[in-house]
Amino acid sequence: MTQPSKAAPNEAGAAPHLEVIPLGGMGEIGKNITAYRFEDEIMIVDAGLAFPESHQMGIDLIIPRIDYLQQNAGLIKGMILTHGHEDHIGSLPYVLPRLPRIPVYGAGLTLGLVREKLSEFGIKDGDVDLREIELTDKIRIGTHFQVEFIRMTHSIPDNAGYILTTPAGVVLHTGDFKLDEEPSDGKTSDLARIEQAGKDGVLLLLSDSTNAERPGRTASEADVARSLETLIAGIKGRVFMTTFASNVHRIQNVINIAHRQSRRVVMEGRSMLKYAQVSQQLGYMELPEPFLTNDEVGGLQDQQVLYVCTGSQGQPMSVLSRLAFGNHAKIALRRGDSVILSSNPIPGNEEAVNLVINRLYEIGVDVYYPPTYKVHASGHGSQEELATILNLARPKYFLPWHGEPRHQINHARLAQTLPRPPKRTLIAKNGDVIRLSQDEFKVTGTVPAGAVYVDGLGVGDIGDDVLLDRVNMSQEGILIMTAVLHPTPHVEIVSRGFVRANRELDGQIRKVALEAIEQGMREKKRLEDVRDDMYGAVRRFVRKVTGRNPVLIPLLVD
Numbered sequence: 001m002t003q004p005s006k007a008a009p010n011e012a013g014a015a016p017h018l019e020v021i022p023l024g025g026m027g028e029i030g031k032n033i034t035a036y037r038f039e040d041e042i043m044i045v046d047a048g049l050a051f052p053e054s055h056q057m058g059i060d061l062i063i064p065r066i067d068y069l070q071q072n073a074g075l076i077k078g079m080i081l082t083h084g085h086e087d088h089i090g091s092l093p094y095v096l097p098r099l100p101r102i103p104v105y106g107a108g109l110t111l112g113l114v115r116e117k118l119s120e121f122g123i124k125d126g127d128v129d130l131r132e133i134e135l136t137d138k139i140r141i142g143t144h145f146q147v148e149f150i151r152m153t154h155s156i157p158d159n160a161g162y163i164l165t166t167p168a169g170v171v172l173h174t175g176d177f178k179l180d181e182e183p184s185d186g187k188t189s190d191l192a193r194i195e196q197a198g199k200d201g202v203l204l205l206l207s208d209s210t211n212a213e214r215p216g217r218t219a220s221e222a223d224v225a226r227s228l229e230t231l232i233a234g235i236k237g238r239v240f241m242t243t244f245a246s247n248v249h250r251i252q253n254v255i256n257i258a259h260r261q262s263r264r265v266v267m268e269g270r271s272m273l274k275y276a277q278v279s280q281q282l283g284y285m286e287l288p289e290p291f292l293t294n295d296e297v298g299g300l301q302d303q304q305v306l307y308v309c310t311g312s313q314g315q316p317m318s319v320l321s322r323l324a325f326g327n328h329a330k331i332a333l334r335r336g337d338s339v340i341l342s343s344n345p346i347p348g349n350e351e352a353v354n355l356v357i358n359r360l361y362e363i364g365v366d367v368y369y370p371p372t373y374k375v376h377a378s379g380h381g382s383q384e385e386l387a388t389i390l391n392l393a394r395p396k397y398f399l400p401w402h403g404e405p406r407h408q409i410n411h412a413r414l415a416q417t418l419p420r421p422p423k424r425t426l427i428a429k430n431g432d433v434i435r436l437s438q439d440e441f442k443v444t445g446t447v448p449a450g451a452v453y454v455d456g457l458g459v460g461d462i463g464d465d466v467l468l469d470r471v472n473m474s475q476e477g478i479l480i481m482t483a484v485l486h487p488t489p490h491v492e493i494v495s496r497g498f499v500r501a502n503r504e505l506d507g508q509i510r511k512v513a514l515e516a517i518e519q520g521m522r523e524k525k526r527l528e529d530v531r532d533d534m535y536g537a538v539r540r541f542v543r544k545v546t547g548r549n550p551v552l553i554p555l556l557v558d
Contacts, residue, residue, distance in 0.1 A: 017437035018168035020204070020399065023449050024048065024064030027405055027429045029210060029347065030087045031064045031451070033095075038166050041142040042072060044079040044102075045162075045173070049090030050451075051313075051346065063091035064430075066098065067448040073100050077142030080149075081106035082175040083159040084113040085246055093121040094454070096128055103129045105139060105147075107158035109248070112278045135160050136190075152177035152189045155221075155247050155379030157284050163193075168437050169203030172393050176208050176402065178381040179388060182222035184249035191392060198394040204436055205395035205422070209403030210380035212411035217384045219377035225253040227374040228342065232261055232306070235366075237336035239263070239306040242320045243343050243376075245271040248279050250342060251308060252286070258306040259288040267291045268331075269310025269319045294330050302336065312343035314352030324359040333363050341369035342376050383414055390415050390422075397441040398422035399434070477550040479542070481513055483534060484557045489517050498550045505545070512541045513554075531556045 018038050025032030030050030036043045050062040069076060079102055082088055092114055096104070106114065111130050118128065133139060135151040135158065146165040153159065154176050161175040172194065179189050211218060232239055243250050251272075258265050267273055279285035297305050311320025320339070322328040333339075339360050345353040360367045370376045380402075381389075390398070400411035405427065412425045424441050428434060431449030435442055477497030484490055491513045493506050516537040520530035535554040543549060 015437040015439055016167045017435050017440060018166050018171070020171070020206075020434040020436055021068065021447060022401070022428060022430050022432065022434075023066060023068065023447075024050075024430055025087070025402055026432070027403075027408065027427075029403060029407075031062060031091065032088050032402065033064045033066070033091070034206075035069065036145065036164065036166070036171075037072075037075070038144040038168065040075055041077050041144050042069070042075045043077055043141045043145045043147075043164075044069065046082055046088040047079070047091045047095040048085070048087040050087065051348075052453075061090070061454040062451045063094050063454060065448055065450045065452050066095055069095075070098060076100060076102050077145070078103045078105065080104075080139075080141075080147055080162065081110050081114070082161070082173075083107075083154060083156050084110040085156060085176070088176075089114050089117065093118055093123060094452075097123065101127075101129055103131050103141070105131050105133050105141075107135055107149075107160060108132055108282050109156070109158040109279065109284050112282045113246075113275070116274060116278050148193075150190045150193050151187060153180040153183045153187070154178065155244070155249065157185060157248055157279075161194075163197050170197065170201060171204045171206065171436075172197055172202045172395065173206040173401075174208050174389055176210075176380060177385075177389075178211075178218045178379055179385040180218075180220050180222075182220040184221050184225070184253055191388070194389065195392040198392050202393045202395040203438065204397045204399060204441070205390065205393045206399045206401045207386060207389055207411065208380055209386075209400040209407040209411040211378060211382045212386060212400070212403060212407045212414060214382040215384075216382050218380065218382045219374070221249050221253070221377060224250065224342070224375060224377045225257070228254060228340070229257045229260070231340065231368060231373065231375065232257055232263075235303075235338045237302045237338060239338050239340065240309060240320070240323065240333070241306065241340040241342055242309050242312045242318075243341075244312055245269070245275045245310060247342075247379075248275065248284055251276065254306070254308060254342075255285075255287060261306075263304055263306040264289060264292050264297065264300060266294055266297060266305065266307045267309075268294070268307055272308060272310050272319075307331075311356065312341060312353075313346055313349045314354075314356045316352075321356055324356045324363070333360070333365050335364040337365040339365055339367050340373075340375055341367070344370055344376055344378070386411060386414060387418060390418055391420070394420055396423050397436065398425040399428060400425070476548050478553065479509075479538075479550045480553045480555065481509070481534065481538060482555045482557065483513060483517050483531075485517070485521070486558065489514060489521070491517070495550070498548070499546065508545070509538055509541065512537050527556055527558060 021035040023033045032046045032048040034045045111132050135149045138148045140146050144166055148163040150161040152161045152175055162173050164171040255265055267276055309319035311318030323333050357367055368375055398415050400408040408427050415421050431446045432443045433445040435444040479498050480494045482492045491510045493509055513534045516534040517530055520533050531554050535552055539552055
């Protein structure tokens with residue numbers, strides 16, 4: 001591992017260079033965080049989280065590793081936030097307390113959600129330096145960084161890309177985006193500013209690669225709204241709709257649809273209520289009628305009620321999951337109800353979502369979900385939109401970002417098919433130090449990067465070795481052997497998830513363990529060696545007799 005060099009612009013006539021250092025979000029979808037370094041100044045973009053996959057048992061959240069930022073804390077001059085999705089702001093409660101008090105810039109809704117999140121962790125406004133910007137503002141961070149925000153349409157209001165001007169050149173970063181021509185708030189992406197930047201000269205483009213494999217254009221939010229209204233208008237019973245709690249535009253559209261269809265809205269789920277409350281307070285959501293609580297709908301007929309609830313990703317404790325499995329304290333689904341899943345599963349959540357859908361079918365409710373029904377549209381642009389940005393920006397260098405390797409590589413291939421392809425494209429990984437100047441664009445080193453697991457109150461105290469143990473225990477079970485050496489050696493066995501109660505097998509295991517102990521005692525071995533001998537003998541015996549490899553825990557009591 002090499003540390004990035006600190007090159008000065010006056011070194012033997014060398015051109016000034018900028019270092020682009022992705023610490024998360026490169027080669028993956030989630031936990032986005034990027035550092036820019038010029039000489040002795042660092043600027044940070046976003047600080048997001050990722051959610052665990054099925055094999056990461058017991059893990060609540062995954063946040064980026066920020067060793068590099070902590071090691072260079074005195075150089076950090078500020079941070080900007082592109083928008084309020086969890087994969088861009090979710091790790092701030094963990095990151096900000098570990099860094100100096102730096103200015104953090106973001107738009108109104110973004111900072112509103114950040115404040116709500118920080119307050120849950122007991123972090124007060126006075127503990128952080130949050131500075132609200134408009135999406136046309138230009139700000140200076142440190143001496144070397146000038147940031148101009150650009151409005152880009154996405155699945156949440158106040159979403160921004162930015163133009164970063166440095167002594168080494170201009171970087172254009174799209175942020176998450178799609179080129180929605182009919183956004184719910186009427187505010188389209190500022191393509192004119194991107195085009196002007198392209199004419200003035202863009203040294204490097206970082207662009208959203210999420211949908212680089214999808215041809216055509218991503219459907220507009222207006223298309224989803226029209227489809228939802230047609231669907232809801234034809235439903236006679238209660239409607240339960242789930243989507244991402246942060247999709248403020250879609251939830252606003254559903255609220256308006258419910259009003260036009262003479263339905264009252266009930267909001268269910270903690271995150272859904274939190275986003276709605278912040279959005280209302282800041283003027284991003286308007287209610288034709290106040291939300292009702294479930295206790296207030298008793299006098300309404302089924303066709304007069306619409307529930308907006310959490311659970312779009314099949315989360316076990318979400319409202320929709322509890323409804324599907326009959327565990328909700330106040331609401332029970334019944335035949336005649338309709339459930340609309342206005343979302344696609346995040347990669348890794350497909351199994352959980354399918355489980356909920358199957359359970360809903362078993363109950364007898366009507367279920368509507370994509371792609372059969374056009375009730376969801378991605379917040380990320382497809383190939384035509386990605387090509388539009390590349391054609392307008394006309395970058396000298398290109399860095400596909402926000403995607404797994406297949407997305408990055410397909411984005412790079414798309415760029416090469418255009419009339420004016422970038423001179424050079426890099427497929428980068430988290431931790432790469434990318435040196436950028438007028439004449440250079442290459443990886444020159446690496447810094448520490450990766451995942452930090454959050455498990456309960458523990459942050460970083462769970463590693464891949466612990467996760468492997470959890471997987472092994474879930475697959476093969478656990479066998480605990482306690483050997484008491486005095487006065488007469490004997491062995492007790494406790495197992496969970498290994499085999500059903502089996503006295504004969506337990507007796508055989510005890511015999512094997514006891515023989516290893518007695519031999520070790522005769523040979524006057526150290527207790528640690530006796531324990532290891534018992535472990536090895538039982539491991540071999542269990543594998544031979546059962547073909548299984550449970551987690552073995554040997555204990556010696558002298």
